[in-house]
């Protein structure tokens with residue numbers, strides 16, 4: 001599979017970074033010594049941690065070489081490690097284990113989340129945001145188009161590339177081993193220029209595994225063409241000609257027992 005595209009991803013940098021700002025604002029740890037940003041991408045979320053806690057040692061971890069290279073370029077003073085979160089273990093406990101928009105790219109959340117909470121020092125937190133978009137029109141359209149017999153076999157892995165459980169799942173997994181667990185969802189409303197902008201928004205994230213799995217540019221263009229047709233109906237135009245794109249995200253902040 002081709003790598004992530006930091007430039008395309010940061011085309012909507014403001015919209016993508018806002019959840020990190022909101023999540024950090026709910027962390028009641030005043031002076032962490034050590035924090036880690038799992039799935040740090042191009043370093044935008046890590047920078048939010050650094051602004052809040054300038055004196056802490058903060059490590060950004062990401063498996064994608066393009067993303068880590070972009071983070072190193074933009075924030076050369078940072079500590080960046082290229083590693084898969086599935087293999088990541090804390091060398092010593094962290095006061096803040098943070099992850100914005102990354103853990104849904106991993107499987108086995110029933111073991112992953114307890115393992116991450118066990119990496120948190122007493123008094124610290126595990127703080128996570130993930131999209132919660134199973135009902136979103138653009139995601140439903142992608143899944144519908146992917147189910148076409150023309151390519152459904154080849155897109156099976158792409159359909160399973162993201163793991164999305166409801167908040168109750170994380171409650172059941174974490175509550176027995178947490179002294180405190182806060183959970184909430186926020187639906188962000190993004191005014192975008194129209195269907196082409198929605199495809200641009202989603203192309204660097206949820207749509208990426210589908211396009212990567214198709215064989216030719218002609219197939220990719222057909223897939224995107226069908227998606228554009230679907231989006232024209234799913235997102236009605238606003239008075240100024242734009243469309244409003246709801247994007248639901250779930251958050252949790254857990255402290256170890």
Ligand SMILES: C[S@@+](CC[C@H](N)C(=O)[O-])C[C@H]1O[C@@H](n2cnc3c(N)ncnc32)[C@H](O)[C@@H]1O
Pocket residue numbers: 004016017020038039040041042043044045061062063064067083084085086099100101102105106205
């Ligand atoms: C949507 S970006 C989020 C970037 C940034 N945290 C932000 O808030 O905008 C998801 C990031 O997770 C990384 N990622 C996905 N699966 C991963 C894994 N198994 N291990 C490490 N990083 C992973 C990707 O490489 C990508 O940079």
